Amino acid sequence: xxxKVRILGIDPGSRxxxxxxxESSGHRSVHIANGCLSLGDGxxxxxxLKILRGLTEIIEEYTPAEVAIEETFVNRANAASALxxxxxxxxxxxxxxxxxVPMAEYAAAQVKVAIAGNxxxxxxxxxxxxxxxLNLQDKLTSDASDALAVALTHAHVRGTRVKTGIALNxxxx
Numbered sequence: 528x529x530x531k532v533r534i535l536g537i538d539p540g541s542r543x544x545x546x547x548x549x550e551s552s553g554h555r556s557v558h559i560a561n562g563c564l565s566l567g568d569g570x571x572x573x574x575x576l577k578i579l580r581g582l583t584e585i586i587e588e589y590t591p592a593e594v595a596i597e598e599t600f601v602n603r604a605n606a607a608s609a610l611x612x613x614x615x616x617x618x619x620x621x622x623x624x625x626x627x628v629p630m631a632e633y634a635a636a637q638v639k640v641a642i643a644g645n646x647x648x649x650x651x652x653x654x655x656x657x658x659x660x661l662n663l664q665d666k667l668t669s670d671a672s673d674a675l676a677v678a679l680t681h682a683h684v685r686g687t688r689v690k691t692g693i694a695l696n697x698x699x700x
Contacts, residue, residue: 528551528597529552531550531552532551532592532593532682532685533589533591533592534548534550534551534591534592534594534595534678534682535547535548535589535593535595535628535678535687536548536549536594536675536677536678536679536680536681537596537654537674538611538670539596539597539599539618539619540566540612540670541566541571541574541611541612541615542565542566542568542574543563543564543566543612543668543670544563544564544566544581544615544670545561545562545564545668545669545671545672545673545674545682546560546561546582546585546671547560547564547672547675547677547678548589548678549661549678549682550562550627551682551685553698555684556660556661556678556679557661558661558663558675559591559649559662560650561667561672561674561675561692562671563668563670563671564578564581564582566578571614571685573616574615575615575617575618576618576628578615578618578619578622579622579625581617581622582619582622582623583622583625585587586623586626586628586697592629593629593630593685594623594629594630594631594662595631595632595633595677595680595681596616596619596620596630596632596633596641597632597633597635597673597674597677598616598632598633598635598637599612599613599616599636600612608691609660623629631681631684631685638653638673638677638680639653639676640683641676641679641683641684642656642657642660642676642679642680643656648689650669650672653672653673654667654669654672654678655680656676657672657675657676657679658672660668661675661679661680676691
């Protein structure tokens, strides 16, 4: 049986940052915890600090061996939003780096392919599959569900890497 690895998935956002923690062993993943850092409105700097502090606390409490974070989707029509999201991602990455935990990054389309089999899957499809894969009955917020999906994607990718000994690059999906 493969060794268990605890994975923290993060769905960064400037108003809400979702997190999900799983333990993965071979083909099996088990839900440990999930939630959302509600950052509110107002000035950006205090919200970024809440991300940094909140994720630092979560990392200290759950001691993940690895972290997976969703990449920023860049939309030319709304570049300002992408910049703000990038700053939220940066605060999350600082919390990860501060804890010295290895990190992987996945594009939203990669997560959708890994979880729902379709890179253009709707949020509801991904959320449904997360609940099925983790055997969850309780309602999930979309931010927590997305974070769990990122963690599950990483579990699948790392499992393939371990089995094949091949380093996968970001070009799949």
